[in-house]
Amino acid sequence: MKRAALWLVEVVGVGGVFTKEDLRQAFPGVSQIDRRMRDLRDFGWVIHTNREADDLDPFEQRFVERGDPVWEPGRGTRAKGTIAIGAGKRRETISGDGNMCRSCGITPGAEYDDTRDTAQLDIARRRVRRPDGTEEIELVTECQRCRLGGRQLVVDVGDVVRFVERLSEQDRLVLAGWIAADERDFRPAERAWSRYRALPADSRAEVRSALGL
Template identity: 65%
Template sequence: MKRVALWLVSEVGEGETFTKEALREAFPGVSQVDRRMRDLRDFGWRINTNREDAGLDSHEQRFVERGDPVWEPGRATRKSGTTAIGAGRRREVIEQDGHMCRSCGIVPGDVYPDTDQAAQLDIARREVLKPDGAKVTEMITECKRCRIGGRALVADLGRVLKEAAALSSIEREVLSGWVKANERQFSRLEQLWSAYRSLPEESRARLRHELGLG
């Protein structure tokens, strides 16, 4: 891991891309060199794949930012709570989250309405502030676009105008009010539903318990 870190700094450079083949060629005979590089993320190193950066091909990665200098004595001790998410735990979280992105609601394989891209799901770590003031990290399912900020988003004014024209008179009046005020006031229940929907499953279970739903 230390050698990979030095290779990224000296040979690749921050902000630059590299391929898996180049990594393996740089360390011939080293087993699981890909995993050793991924371990750097536990020490604050940002190395993106096409899951985080839509501009990358599947065989490319980008060295975004260096983290702790793990080659220095005492700096390569693994931090607590940053172990990799195994395949079994990944499947469990996605199943608990209803096989959908908890941020936008899309399910895997569905095409985003404003692009020709199909959704892919992944696991993210989200900080949750508990009622007692403690802050914990829980896992949640998100689609790739929500994780990378929607860089592929394309605004379709024609679709918006077409759908607006198809509204009933009552719906049109409601929409006009929102547009005129340049905001929409959500009810308290709508706000609670939105907040609940975006919680990780462990925290959603707490609210279900409070509501007597088991």
Template identity: 55%
Template sequence: MTLPSWRDEKLGTMKRAALWLVTVVGEEGTFTKEDVKNAFPGISQADRRVRDLRDYGWRIATHREDARLGQHEQRFVAQGQPVWERGKATKDSSAITDTQRRKILTADGNRCRSCGITPGQVYTDSFETAQIDIARRKVKLPNGTASVQHVAECNRCRVGGRSLEADLGAVLEDVSKLGGLQLQTLTGWIAADEREFSVVERIWSDFRTLPAESRDKVCEALGLPPA
């Protein structure tokens, strides 16, 4: 089926923007606001019409979702509904509103639930600062069904955790087996929504990130054979 021309002004800006992404940018292609401005000269809200496509199932990533992108870059990840076709422009009911987004961030302590980093905090291995956004996480419920729930995640964890699935039933089962000091310790961590790692745990974490040659040096210092 031949697509309409994205240059056809009778279609409206959002439909034209969708066609421009498909025919000019292409899936996995990158673009900037300046590219949108040049493609639709004289249309002041063209970049907003591109953002509106997310409400119709279009996946367009920014540097918040894809750490490989520059601050002004966006990536056309996947096409959603063919909004240029009659009757196909139906909004995606899974899209969240700004109010819902703020509620989720507040409930999650305004921090990444995967690594714990907060907005603006610098990652330990770089000069890059974290940005927190909303991700969708598939959760296996105790009754065997699955639910897609929203969770706050940083730009790095969102990229690496798209295929992750949480198992609520397994967590609840593990909790039920705890007792005494272990249960008290876990309760304290959950109440504070924070866990302080010991010096040994931090060293172990740092050790795991070392290349083999450097790990061997640590083993030598401890009188151990090479790792």
């Protein structure tokens, strides 16, 4: 991983694009070098694939931002509590999260309402503060949009109007009230549901236990 970090800095350069084949040629005989490269993200390194950047091909990656200098003594060790995400852990997490993004509820391959982009699920590390004040890192499933904070989108106002026109009369009256007030009041249970849905699996289990479920 440390050698891969130095290769990114000295050979690829910030903003540079490389492929898995470039990586393998740079480190012949090193097993799972692409996984070791991904481990840099735990140390603040930003490396995009075509999930994060539309202009990249599926086999390309871009070195976006340098993180901690992991090659320095004492800097290449994961923080206590950091969870390594292998293929098995990834499958376990997504399955435990109901095979959907816990932030917005979209499922893999489903289209976002405002575009024809389809969702891909990824794993995020979430810092969780327990009732006793201790903190832990847990894994939670998110789609690429929620994890990255969204992309620049072109909003189709006509599509929004058509959607509103298809609402029932009762729903249109409710919507009109929210629009007139320029806000919507959520009931306490709705706010609690929103917060619960975004929790990692272990934390959701703790809330269910508190409710006696």
